[in-house]
Structures are given as structure tokens and as C-alpha cells.
Amino acid sequence: MSEYKNIFDAHAHYDDSWFDEDREALLSALPQGGVSGVVCNAVDLSSAAVIQSYAEKYPYIYFTAGFHPENLENIPDNYLDCIAKFLEHEKCVAIGEIGLDYHWDIPRDLQNRIFEEQLKLAVELDVPVVVHDREAHGDTMDLLRKYRPKGLMHCFSGSVELMREVMRLGMSISLGGVVTFKNARHSVECAAEVPLDRLLLETDAPYMAPVPFRGKRNDSRNIVYVAEKIAEVRGMNAQELLNITAENAKKLYEIR
16 A cells, blocks of 8 residues: 555556556556556557556546557558547547657658647547657647647656747646656756646656666556655655646546
8 A cells, every 4th residue: 555645647558568467456456556547548549449448447547549650550541530439438538649759760741640630630629639759849849839739748858948838838748757767857857847737747657667666667656756756856745746746637638
């Protein structure tokens, strides 16, 4: 049992194969570890269907639907209609995980087209987006300025200046295990300055585990290490930070 409560994980991937051996036991145990909410993020239509089943089984789990930039091969022509259908589900809370990833050799014109189409759908349907931005800050921000969606820049890795631009667009950021890493200067600077009402916490589980578990499988209970680091930087209580970021997540995702 965690000494902390009200841990809300704004971004996770519990359909990842790293959880295959003990997924059901882990998901059943997370509430006893202080976890009050998790948003599982899709990367394509098949993953959206899988995480929908988790949301239907576990009261604290919610899900998103969308196409990640690494999952655009053989994308169906009617993919926007499919995403919209998922969003009719009461626990589908955003279009995500969407965005741009220039680290990998994926055609940039295709990435930009699919990202833009999903942003346009989000604005039309008035739902949040969960944005992935890896080594593509300029093009990502250009499209966000064009459509001005509500939503979240997940696993935020940019500078304080970029964070301020995200704030001007009315969006939020989420921070995870990186803030605990030894050389995470940008993340710590952003953690110190981001307005508290625009900050969410995430794991990106099973990835990005915080110190002292760096390199191991991550799960939502480890957010407490992120909360402790950010609370230390901001001179506040970690439980207070958990409470604030949980409320921020519920507000962003319109969870009642």
C-alpha cells in the first residue's frame, strides 16, 4: 500500500507486450497502490480496441483512440470515421497518441498529413488531443498554432521557451520519469515554471521509469517519484501536487 493516494497517470500503454505475463494482476493491484486514474493511449485502431476492453473492465482506466506517427503503415482510408466511432464510448477521452516523430525514417509528408487530419477532427468534435513530439518541435508547433486544439503535450521534452508557447495555446504538458534523471535540465526547469493548473503527471508505462527504477518496467505507482522530485523543485508537498495534477487530468479529459 502506497503512502500516497490520488495518483493519476495521464499517459500509459498497458497493452504493451512487457505486461503480458502479469497484466491482469497488475491492473487489479494498482488502486491498492494509490492509483486513482489511468489514461491508456492507443497507437492505432487495434490497440484502441484492446485498451477499450481494459477501460470496460477496470473503473479507474480510460482510453484514447488515434494513430501514432510510428504506426501509419497501411492506415485505412476511413480511419477518421473509426476514431470518431471510438469516441462515442463514454470512457474514450481524447484523440491520441498523435503527432510527429522525426527520429525515425518515416515519410514526413505522411506524418504531417495524418497529424493534421486528426487535429482537425479533434477540433470538429471538441475533444482533447494527446500529442507526441520527438525531434519535430517546429512542425508540431506550426500545426498546433494552426488548429489550436485543447489537449496535452505528453512526455514534454522541450525548453522553457517552448513550454511557454504551449501555455499560450491553452494546452497542458505532462512530465514523467525524465525529471528524475541526472542530466534532465530542461525537464526540471519546465517543472519549476509550468503553471500548476496546466501540469499533469505520466509514466508512459512501460517506458521511461524514474530513478531508482530507470531501465526497468514502469507502472503508474512510480509516479510518486516524479511527484516528489517536482514537489521538491517547487517547494511544495508531494501529495498536494498529486491532488492538483489528478484534478487537472480529470478536467482536461472531462472525467467526472
